Each structure stands twice: as structure tokens, then as C-alpha cells.
Amino acid sequence: MESWVINFLTIAMFFYIASFLLYIVRLLKGPTISDMVLAIDALGYDLAAFLIILSILFRNPILIPCSIVLTLWIYALDIYVAKYLEAKEMSE
Numbered sequence: 001m002e003s004w005v006i007n008f009l010t011i012a013m014f015f016y017i018a019s020f021l022l023y024i025v026r027l028l029k030g031p032t033i034s035d036m037v038l039a040i041d042a043l044g045y046d047l048a049a050f051l052i053i054l055s056i057l058f059r060n061p062i063l064i065p066c067s068i069v070l071t072l073w074i075y076a077l078d079i080y081v082a083k084y085l086e087a088k089e090m091s092e
Contacts (some may be wrong), residue, residue, distance in 0.1 A: 009053050018051045037081050044074035 030036040048067040053061035
């Protein structure tokens with residue numbers, strides 16, 4: 001059973017890496033700020049999930065609090081950008 005889980009997580013890692021590349025392309029080519037913020041959000045949340053997968057594979061629990069902190073930073077970035085865009089919209 002353990003080998004099945006390790007094989008599944010190894011295959012899932014390749015999908016995460018592919019999604020990272022697609023998010024980076026969207027970040028660089030995003031026509032609007034909203035597209036870029038959405039790419040950063042998705043990249044960050046997927047990176048947090050990727051850290052948890054690495055934590056399981058390496059049997060190293062220190063990566064889980066790192067992913068939680070990363071998720072909180074991404075959430076704070078969302079709040080900051082939303083307030084910035086709302087203030088910008090109100091001034092127009």
C-alpha cells in the first residue's frame with residue numbers, strides 16, 4: 001500500500017510542476033492585474049500543496065508549517081491587493 005501512495009504522489013508532482021509553468025506564463029503574459037494576481041494565488045496555493053506532498057515523500061514534518069505560513073501570506077496578499085484595487089476603483 002505504501003508503494004502505491006508513493007507512486008501516486010510522484011506522478012502528482014509532475015502535474016504540479018506543469019501547472020507551475022503554466023501559472024508563470026500567465027503571470028508574465030497576463031493582460032490585467034487581476035489575471036496576474038490570480039496566477040500568483042494559484043501558484044502559491046499549489047506550491048503549498050506541493051510542499052505537503054514533499055513532506056509526505058521525504059517524511060519530514062517541518063515542511064507542513066512552512067506551507068501553512070505560505071498559505072497565510074498568500075491570503076494576506078489577496079486582502080492587500082483587493083484593498084488596493086478597491087481604493088483605485090473608488091478614486092476614478
